[in-house]
Amino acid sequence: MGTQHRPDAACGHWVGTAGEFCAEAQGVRLYVIGRRCPLHTPAALRGRPEVPAGPGWPAHAWATPTPQAASALIDERAVASGKRRSTQEGYRAAQAAEAGRRAGR
Incomplete structure (x- = not known):
């Protein structure tokens, strides 16, 4: 978008005292509320x-876990409880750990 001049890129701010839209075409940028001139x-x-233009959000700013990362977290909890579909050795070790925890009550 930027500040490029396009015929439809006029400022869409309603100037109530004049009873019309601003319609300035120079330096118009697109915002959430629509196209606006610098004023x-x-x-x-x-x-x-004005906030200076920057590179945008850093890649690590998104906190949404990927499905693979979320399943790894669930798998770790399931292994600890002995309920995960796993190798026979892993399942038996998790069962033993869980039985030991229960016996210690």
Whole structure:
């Protein structure tokens, strides 16, 4: 999007005192609320400086686990309780650990 000039890229801010849209076409950027010129950006309307453009969110900012990572967490808990479909050795070891925990009550 950026500040490129397009015929349909006019500022969509409603100027109530004039009873019309701003319609400025220079420096228009796309925001969640629509296209806005530098005078009518959300920051400008609040009297704040514009946030400088940056590289975006870092890759680790997304906290949503992948299905594989989520299943690994569930598998670790299931192995500890002895309920996971696993190798025979792993299953028996988890069962023994769980039986030992129960016997210690």
